Structure formats: structure tokens, C-alpha cells
Amino acid sequence: MKISAQEEYGLRCMIAIASSKKDNGLSIPEISKMERLSEPHVAKILSILRKTGYIKSIRGQGGGYILARSPEAILISDLLSSLGGRVFTPEFCDRFNGHTEECVHKGVCPINILWEKIQIAIDRALHGITLSDIIKGLNNAGDKNSNQKHLFMQNIANAQVKR
Amino acid sequence: MKISAQEEYGLRCMIAIASSKKDNGLSIPEISKMERLSEPHVAKILSILRKTGYIKSIRGQGGGYILARSPEAILISDLLSSLGGRVFTPEFCDRFNGHTEECVHKGVCPINILWEKIQIAIDRALHGITLSDIIKGLNNAGDKNSNQKHLFMQNIANAQVKR
DNA sequence: ATTAAAGTTTACTTTTTTGTACATTATAAT
DNA sequence: ATTATAATGTACAAAAAAGTAAACTTTAAT
CATH class of the missing domain: 1.10.10.10 (Winged helix-like DNA-binding domain superfamily/Winged helix DNA-binding domain)
Incomplete structure (x- = not known):
């Protein structure tokens, strides 16, 4: 991936x-x-x-x-989905089905479930993060030159817990 | 993605x-x-x-x-990395750098940090899951025909908490 | 009105990923 | 030994993604 x-x-x-x-x-x-x-x-x-x-x-x-909208109203997860699609979608089984109309693994599909698990994890990780949070994080982290990464992470995390 | x-x-x-x-x-x-x-x-x-x-x-x-090894010794996360790479690697900044030698966003890079956050989430979601877990989950779920997906998920989750 | 600086559209080229074809090598069965 | 069945290697073809080129439209400034 x-x-x-x-x-x-x-x-x-x-x-x-x-x-x-x-x-x-x-x-x-x-x-x-x-x-x-x-x-x-x-x-x-x-x-x-x-x-x-x-x-x-x-x-x-x-x-x-x-x-087109305020940065507070732009979710990073939406933006990324628009730009590059999602790991798991309900239509997933129509994508990789080799030489047949319907996927061979219809029914219980362990792989399908794995992708869904990964998708849920990604969604949770990005939950509530907006474009605004990224910009603010950048600004705050730019103040001092020590621990910039940690500061940025903190800013994002703080923004997330409020939602 | x-x-x-x-x-x-x-x-x-x-x-x-x-x-x-x-x-x-x-x-x-x-x-x-x-x-x-x-x-x-x-x-x-x-x-x-x-x-x-x-x-x-x-x-x-x-x-x-x-x-080549027992299915208990094959981590799904390793397998997937071998087959399709990882979302975030330390060398990530060498990949997308437009028309320059070194990425313009050297230093505090909000995007880099996002990808790392996603990578951590994926690693956590797959943590401890082995090929053996998938096979066992499949076998158990195949027994009855109700709630197959839920059963499979449970099996995986149970396998994970033991590690 | 003309011009310059901007976005828009369409077509193309290159690179990467995905998938195919076929000749070659290895080994068990006869 | 020969044959049938299996893996291996190399080259190629097709499709998708990434990136480029250039003609066209829009609008502010002069």
C-alpha cells in the first residue's frame, strides 16, 4: 500500500x-x-x-x-479519498475477480475483511482532522525549532479529541 | 490509497x-x-x-x-509490505520531490507526519495477525452459515489479544 | 480596443503496473 | 531413456498512472 x-x-x-x-x-x-x-x-x-x-x-x-469552503470544513480523510480512492469500499469485490464475472471468494472472504479492518483503522486515525488543523499545526510548530514534529503531532491530537 | x-x-x-x-x-x-x-x-x-x-x-x-515457514510465523503485515510496500518509510521524502534534488518541505513536513500516522494505524490494526489466524478464522467461520463475518472478526481479534 | 496574465481543455508522451507468451530446466513415473 | 508434468526465466503487450505541450478562453490593466 x-x-x-x-x-x-x-x-x-x-x-x-x-x-x-x-x-x-x-x-x-x-x-x-x-x-x-x-x-x-x-x-x-x-x-x-x-x-x-x-x-x-x-x-x-x-x-x-x-x-471552495473554509479549511475547517475540509476533512483530510475526504480529500484523500477524492484524490486516491479508498482501501475498502462495498464494491471492492468487483475489482479483482480474475477471469470470471463474480469473485471466487463470494461469501466469507478473509481478505475483504482484512481490507475493511485496515480502512477502519485509517478512518479512525484521520477522524476529525481538517485542513485547518494542518495549517494551524504548521504555524505553531514553526515558532520554535525544537521538537517540531512532536509539537505538530500534539496539535493534531488536541484538535481530534475536541470532536 | x-x-x-x-x-x-x-x-x-x-x-x-x-x-x-x-x-x-x-x-x-x-x-x-x-x-x-x-x-x-x-x-x-x-x-x-x-x-x-x-x-x-x-x-x-x-x-x-x-x-517456506509455518503459517504462525508469517505476519500479514510483513507479507503485505513485501507485496506492495508501505505508506510511510523513513526514505519517504526521496519519493515525491518534484523538480529538485531535495524535497521543498524539508524540516517540519505536515504531510510526512500524516502518512506516518496512517502507517502506525495500519500497523496497529494488523499487529500480531498471522497467516495461520486467517486460515483458522476461515475454517471456524465455515462451520455455520450465520454471522460468518462477525465470527471471523472475533477469531482474528481473539488471536491478537493473546500477543 | 489591445495586451498581458491568468485559468481551461485536449491531446500526447513517458513510466509504472499488470498481465501474457513461450522457450528452458527439473524431476517423477513409465 | 523417454515422457509427462511441473517450475523458471526472459521477453513482450496492454493498461493505468504520471507528467508534458500547446492551443484556447477569460478578465484586469493599459
Whole structure:
């Protein structure tokens, strides 16, 4: 199980846009420079994020991209699902069925149950974490240069228990 | 995040081999029929499993594949890592770094920390589960036809708390 | 009105993953 | 020894994911 490029870069772009202070948002050239990705590549990623409703575009000169909703209303788990799918879905059994219409393991399927177990664990780990939490965590952790990772983790954990 | 074909089919083949009662193991043609996969495809999957040390082959007529170790000694988490990699590894930052040598987010990287959080959750969910647990769970759940899934889950959970 | 800077769309290329084909090697049974 | 059945290795083909290129549309500034 790996993270796909789309999940990784999609999330980075969301964080960049959410962190921006500008009113008319971040442009493709700006994000391209910040993240060191080619402009067409950024354009492609942002088009996915726009079509899935996470960002809005402002066209014309001086335009760019802004969040479609407040960062508090954007769950990381939703965002990741949109960018890279889920480990387990009810339709899972239609995916890997070799050379037959219906999966051979219909009925009690130990593997299916394993994937569901993993999915539940992931959902629990991400439960309640919003884009806002990531941004805040980043800001707080940036203050001092010691224990940054631990601080960030704490911030996230604190945000989660409140929900 | 999705399960790769290699993880899915690799695990299925391991379960098939581990469940077999035969002394000289299961052959490629047999697994091919059981799982409805082409013989070359099964051959490829088994070659990976053999090279990573999970199964041993018995060549020549009447040959096949058997587990390289007892199913109690095969952790599902290890098996899955071998087949499909891990969500988070210490070398993660070398993977997605756009057009530069070193990732732009060196230092406090919120995404990195998220992936690690997910990895920890997955490891915890699979902790202690062995191939043997899956086989036993399957056998027990097969007894009655009601509540099969719940029974299977229970079996796995019981196996885990003992460790 | 024209221009420049931005997003949008479509098509393409490259790379990785997935799956196939077939010739080769090994061994048990005859 | 020969044959049948099985694994092994190498090369190839197809599909999916990742990334690039370029023509087109929109809008603010001049």
C-alpha cells in the first residue's frame, strides 16, 4: 500500500492554497515555483481539485485559486479519498475477480475483511482532522525549532479529541 | 490509497497454499483454476513470493509450492509490505520531490507526519495477525452459515489479544 | 480596443503496473 | 531413456498512472 502521486501533490497544493494570505488566491505559476512542479502538472492537479469541489478558480489576469469552503470544513480523510480512492469500499469485490464475472471468494472472504479492518483503522486515525488543523499545526510548530514534529503531532491530537 | 493487484492476488495465493492439505503443495495449474487467474499470471505472483522467501517450490512432476515457514510465523503485515510496500518509510521524502534534488518541505513536513500516522494505524490494526489466524478464522467461520463475518472478526481479534 | 496574465481543455508522451507468451530446466513415473 | 508434468526465466503487450505541450478562453490593466 502506497500513497499515490496524486494524493501527495494534491494535498500539498491544498495546503499551499489554504496557507495563502492573498485575496484572489494562488496562481498556477506561483504554486509551480513553491512546490517545484511544472506548470502543466500543477494545472492538472488543480483541475482535479476544482472538479471535486475543493477549490474555486478566479479567471483572468490577477486570478488564481482559493478554497471552495473554509479549511475547517475540509476533512483530510475526504480529500484523500477524492484524490486516491479508498482501501475498502462495498464494491471492492468487483475489482479483482480474475477471469470470471463474480469473485471466487463470494461469501466469507478473509481478505475483504482484512481490507475493511485496515480502512477502519485509517478512518479512525484521520477522524476529525481538517485542513485547518494542518495549517494551524504548521504555524505553531514553526515558532520554535525544537521538537517540531512532536509539537505538530500534539496539535493534531488536541484538535481530534475536541470532536 | 488503494490495494494493488499484487497485494490482493499475492495474499490470495498464500492463503490457498497455506490451506492446502497436500504434502507436495499446490501447483500453478491448480491455483490458476482455484483463483481463476491465468497460469502465467499465477507463475509471476508465485515467483515474487518465492524470491521474497514466503514459499518454497518443489520442481518436477508432482511438484508445487509450499510455505517456506509455518503459517504462525508469517505476519500479514510483513507479507503485505513485501507485496506492495508501505505508506510511510523513513526514505519517504526521496519519493515525491518534484523538480529538485531535495524535497521543498524539508524540516517540519505536515504531510510526512500524516502518512506516518496512517502507517502506525495500519500497523496497529494488523499487529500480531498471522497467516495461520486467517486460515483458522476461515475454517471456524465455515462451520455455520450465520454471522460468518462477525465470527471471523472475533477469531482474528481473539488471536491478537493473546500477543 | 489591445495586451498581458491568468485559468481551461485536449491531446500526447513517458513510466509504472499488470498481465501474457513461450522457450528452458527439473524431476517423477513409465 | 523417454515422457509427462511441473517450475523458471526472459521477453513482450496492454493498461493505468504520471507528467508534458500547446492551443484556447477569460478578465484586469493599459
